[in-house]
Amino acid sequence: xxxxxxxxxxxxxxxxxxxxxxxxxxxxxxxxxxxxxxxxxxxxxxxxxxxxxxxxxxxxxxxxxxxxxxxxxxxxxxxxxxxxxxxxxxxxxxxxxxxxxxxxxxxxxxxxxxxxxxxxxxxxxxxxxxxxxxxxxxxxxxxxxxxxxxxxxxxxxxxxxxxxxxxxxxxxxxxxxxxxxxxxxxxxxxxxxxxxxxxxxxxxxxxxxxxxxxxxxxxxxxxxxxxxxxxxxxxxxxxxxxxxxxxxxxxxxxxxxxxxxxxxxxxxxxxxxxxxxxxxxxxxxxxxxxxxxxxxxxxxxxxxxxxxxxxxxxxxxxxxxxxxxxxxxxxxxxxxxxxxxxxxxxxxxxxxxxxxxxxxxxxxxxxxxxxxxxxxxxxxxxxxxxxxxxxxxxxxxxxxxxxxxxxxxxxxxxxxxxxxxxxxxxxxxxxxxxxxxxxx
Ligand SMILES: *[C@@H]1O[C@H](CO)[C@@H](O)[C@H](O)[C@H]1NC(C)=O
Ligand SMILES: *[C@@H]1O[C@H](CO)[C@@H](O)[C@H](O)[C@H]1NC(C)=O
Ligand SMILES: *[C@@H]1O[C@H](CO)[C@@H](O)[C@H](O)[C@H]1NC(C)=O
Ligand SMILES: *[C@@H]1O[C@H](CO)[C@@H](O)[C@H](O)[C@H]1NC(C)=O
Ligand SMILES: *[C@@H]1O[C@H](CO)[C@@H](O)[C@H](O)[C@H]1NC(C)=O
Ligand SMILES: *[C@@H]1O[C@H](CO)[C@@H](O)[C@H](O)[C@H]1NC(C)=O
Ligand SMILES: *[C@@H]1O[C@H](CO)[C@@H](O)[C@H](O)[C@H]1NC(C)=O
Numbered sequence: 502x503x504x505x506x507x508x509x510x511x512x513x514x515x516x517x518x519x520x521x522x523x524x525x526x527x528x529x530x531x532x533x534x535x536x537x538x539x540x541x542x543x544x545x546x547x548x549x550x551x552x553x554x555x556x557x558x559x560x561x562x563x564x565x566x567x568x569x570x571x572x573x574x575x576x577x578x579x580x581x582x583x584x585x586x587x588x589x590x591x592x593x594x595x596x597x598x599x600x601x602x603x604x605x606x607x608x609x610x611x612x613x614x615x616x617x618x619x620x621x622x623x624x625x626x627x628x629x630x631x632x633x634x635x636x637x638x639x640x641x642x643x644x645x646x647x648x649x650x651x652x653x654x655x656x657x658x659x660x661x662x663x664x665x666x667x668x669x670x671x672x673x674x675x676x677x678x679x680x681x682x683x684x685x686x687x688x689x690x691x692x693x694x695x696x697x698x699x700x701x702x703x704x705x706x707x708x709x710x711x712x713x714x715x716x717x718x719x720x721x722x723x724x725x726x727x728x729x730x731x732x733x734x735x736x737x738x739x740x741x742x743x744x745x746x747x748x749x750x751x752x753x754x755x756x757x758x759x760x761x762x763x764x765x766x767x768x769x770x771x772x773x774x775x776x777x778x779x780x781x782x783x784x785x786x787x788x789x790x791x792x793x794x795x796x797x798x799x800x801x802x803x804x805x806x807x808x809x810x811x812x813x814x815x816x817x818x819x820x821x822x823x824x825x826x827x828x829x830x831x832x833x834x835x836x837x838x839x840x841x842x843x844x845x846x847x848x849x850x851x852x853x854x855x856x857x858x859x860x861x862x863x864x865x866x867x868x869x870x871x872x873x874x875x876x877x878x879x880x881x882x883x884x885x886x887x888x889x890x891x892x893x894x895x896x897x898x899x900x901x902x903x904x905x906x907x908x909x910x911x912x913x914x915x916x917x918x919x920x921x922x923x924x925x926x927x928x929x930x931x932x933x934x935x936x937x938x939x940x941x
Contacts, residue, residue, distance in 0.1 A: 581732055584788030585607070586709070587605060590603065607783070700729065705717055706784065709783070721772075728785050729785075735764075737790040740758070741786060742797070745769060746772055748767060748769025750769070758908075761918060763792065775801075779819060782820070794828075794831055799813050800851065803847050810854040811857070834869045835868065871910075877903065
């Protein structure tokens with residue numbers, strides 16, 4: 502009897518130690534589905550979104566949608582602070598000012614970037630390089646700008662660079678002036694003529710793939726510039742809310758989703774349309790590499806642009822296909838268009854748009870439709886005005902409470918808010934209990 506008790510105690514001890522060791526590992530549902538992996542030359546690291554191995558998960562949130570993933574080699578990525586769109590400006594040293602824009606660079610998350618020169622300028626010799634030190638665990642990252650005319654300089658990954666923080670807090674980088682390599686970055690005080698900036702007064706952003714699309718001429722440019730500027734203090738791989746002012750006004754995201762241990766990033770802007778959200782996607786959302794993307798857009802297309810449901814549906818498809826080109830797997834949720842009292846005369850178009858988009862979503866992967874339309878209506882089919890602020894367009898906290906519930910529901914249903922950890926703990930103790938009971 503004594504030996505059995507001692508054995509049981511020992512076993513218990515071992516199990517407890519085992520459980521302590523196992524704790525940092527996430528227990529995951531065995532119902533994981535095999536997820537389609539982005540192709541190996543995909544520009545985004547698979548491992549960010551899906552787990553190479555189940556035990557490799559750092560948290561449940563590393564595996565939204567719970568796909569198991571093929572093993573994909575991770576490669577160092579461009580720091581978030583550098584991603585997205587940059588203007589390449591000529592710096593007028595006498596005026597201490599950006600004088601004119603020469604072009605722009607669009608930095609993706611890997612080593613590649615695109616460059617557009619806006620004028621037919623003489624600076625055709627400018628070479629711009631991003632360099633990532635792959636042998637360095639810290640993934641040292643540099644942008645190289647070579648302004649020498651005539652002589653093309655080939656820069657490889659072991660070349661060295663300077664960095665400089667300029668007065669608007671942009672950080673610019675270049676090759677170390679004396680051409681040598683040192684451990685520390687050189688603080689460079691020379692008067693370079695080419696600079697990168699995100700917010701020069703004369704900055705004229707165009708889409709890197711479609712140069713006819715001017716991104717900086719919306720009425721919301723000031724808000725968008727702030728998003729550009731805040732990239733260096735924004736984390737990647739968080740939950741991102743993107744869309745029009747109903748997202749922008751959602752100031753309680755942090756509180757409303759405080760149970761989700763990741764950042765809630767608000768990227769709502771102005772009275773934006775779904776089309777504008779699509780157009781600004783690469784500039785505003787792509788650098789963030791979201792873990793989950795929640796969208797609200799389409800209402801202004803109808804109310805301000807007189808757009809038809811069919812056209813919004815077509816834009817929605819384009820928008821999703823752009824997102825999918827860069828993020829093949831991330832979970833996306835589309836919040837239905839809300840019936841705003843001030844736009845009651847458009848309610849049928851809004852209802853129809855919702856229906857068309859909902860139908861589309863049924864044929865799409867990892868995307869969900871979050872219905873809030875009916876919850877904002879009385880039984881007579883009129884908007885519940887008590888959920889709106891005095892403009893009869895934006896919602897008050899009671900309105901947002903409905904959205905919060907709906908989004909939470911979505912997050913729960915899709916396993917992004919996990920209760921499995923608790924279940925696992927409980928079943929573990931039941932297991933030990935049974936085991937002890939068996940021995941005693
Ligand atoms: C980086 O992105 C570019 C552009 O999509 C792609 O062509 C290239 O293969 C990517 N590089 C890596 C290492 O994935
Ligand atoms: C920079 O140039 C712009 C346009 O010429 C001018 O409006 C602005 O005042 C200048 N800023 C400084 C700091 O000189
Ligand atoms: C790249 O990383 C390796 C390994 O840490 C280091 O030896 C090398 O100096 C680094 N190169 C640069 C340019 O920082
Ligand atoms: C890389 O650049 C450095 C400095 O310019 C040079 O010394 C080295 O030979 C180059 N390495 C390769 C592989 O081209
Ligand atoms: C080049 O510049 C770096 C950084 O300022 C400095 O540490 C290094 O001594 C310089 N090398 C030469 C050969 O001047
Ligand atoms: C930079 O400074 C040097 C020396 O002061 C001067 O000769 C040169 O013209 C300046 N270059 C620019 C682009 O201002
Ligand atoms: C929205 O459209 C559906 C059918 O497409 C209809 O059943 C429903 O009554 C409509 N709702 C409103 C408020 O118009």
